[in-house]
Amino acid sequence: MCKGISQILLKNGLIIDPSQKIHQKGSVVIRDGKILSVGEDVSDTEMMTVFDMEGKIITPGLIDLHCHPAAGFASIGVPEEEIGLKSGVTLLGDAGTAGSANFEAMRLFIVNPANTDILCFLNLASAGLIRLPEIRTENDTDIEEARDVISANKDIIRGVKVRAVEPLAHGPGIKGIELAKKLASDANLPLMMHVGETRPRVSDDKMDDFSRAAVSLLEKGDILSHYLTWEPGGMILADGTVYPELEAARKRGVILDSSHGLNHFSFTVARHAISKGLIPTVISTDLCSPVLSSAPSLAVVMSKFIHLGLSLDQVIEMTTIQPAKALGEEKKRGSLKPGMTADITVMELTKGNYIFRDGTNGETLHGEVLLEPRMVFKAGEVMPAYSRYHIPPAFT
Structure with missing residues (x-):
């Protein structure tokens, strides 16, 4: 600098x-x-x-609400400065890389030394995303320890993260989502919830049922990540069908987070969503090591949404003041x-x-402008x- x-x-x-x-x-x-x-x-x-x-x-300085700036801490982590300041992003939201058992190390070795500001969502899983799947049984969580960690790190913990994926659905089931929601609510924090299981969708897919039940638990200010996924557990199907729980969640004030990722974003689904008025509240990257080839920066993801029909002002709003509000930082950032x-x-x-590519869904989009x-x-x-x-x- x-x-x-x-x-x-x-x-x-x-x-x-x-x-x-x-x-x-x-x-x-x-x-x-x-x-x-x-x-x-x-x-x-x-x-x-x-x-x-x-x-x-x-x-205003760009904000990436959902990413994993944790190189050297977790195998999925990427260097915070590369996806942060060097990419024009002044604030990164770590989306649950660490849980209660290793959050202190995440803070000491990643957050504190970083030049780019980092705020965090604490994973419901005690070990965070160090190992996947992170939750198979309730033994993979420690609610009391999580409460203590949140209390001791109120300055940088801005929410709780849970992934509504198959191992959790087959283990704790909907109770796992309820535990995460209660942990967040008791701390007066939002719950960030991942939907989408990385496998082909089957007929009458049970993951769709699980996601619909889980999304119904989200309240105003909670964050629904990967809502534009094409995977089982996604709330919008490839034929344009929108599960009513998604529209109900939007009306309740649930934040719709695009969180691109490698496996969780579809141009087709995004077009259906935008045409039905289900535009993102927040544009984010889910940047982690596997994602770099399809979403190398927040600016590239913003460019994709311009070509999907959003205006320049809209994509800037979705990467400045809207994520600032989601993180409770609107009085300090995003303006x-x-x-x-x-x-x-x-x-x-x-x-x-x-x-531009949408990841493993396999679609490409040709555009004439790049931010x-x-x-x-x-x-x-x-x-x-x-x-x-x-x-x-x-x-x-």
Whole structure:
């Protein structure tokens, strides 16, 4: 990072800040790591470091709600800086890599040293995602220990994570989801729930029934991850059928998290969802080591949704103020309001011939634009950023 710049002017950029309904060309002034002003013309630049943002988009710092920035801690983990600041993302939400038995190590060796900010969801499974499947029986959980860990780490634990997958369904069953929901509710935190089992769907698939029952337990502020999956347990079928529990959950205020992943996203399902008004509340990546080839960065996933019919303002809202709200951080992040910490992403809508893939579902999408990060400011300190679209995932 470039340090020691006390006052910075970003001029001539397109400022998009959905939290303030701003979409205009103008300037952003940063002073001592805070946002001083937005949109105003600045004539006296003598004491400023000036960046000309002509042709660039200035947004609040991007937030990836659902990923696994835990390289060296878990086999699925990826380096936090590569998917964070170097990709234009200022805040990462770790989606349950650690559980109560190993959260202290996750905090000590991953979260605390990171330059990119990380907030966490505590996995219901005591060992988190160190070993899969993480829950076969209730012996794989320790609710009292989890309560103690949440209490001791309130500053960075922002929710509870559970995966509604087959081993849990065949073991604790719906009681496992109820345990996770009670743990979250008792701590006044949201529950993040994964749906989708990585195998072909069969006739009258029981995982669909399990997911429908599990989704019915989610309340306002809870997070339904992978809701655009094509897998058994998904809430939208390839023929466009939408299970009523999904629409009911949306009406209750459940957060719909796209969480791309390798196996959990389908262009076909996404098109059905968008056409029926079931657009994401939040766009996230589920970035972990197997995912890098299909979703190398948040900017690439945002680009996919532009080509699926969402507007630039919508995808920025879904990666700034909406995930900030989901994490209870909307007073600190996700906005360019004066006085807030200067976490800012600068991007360019580049034109070309781009090919996007949805992972193991096997569909491709050809697009003419790519959101390419150019630089990122973290508390006013600047560094270059990029989408990784053209860069092989060398750190897998």
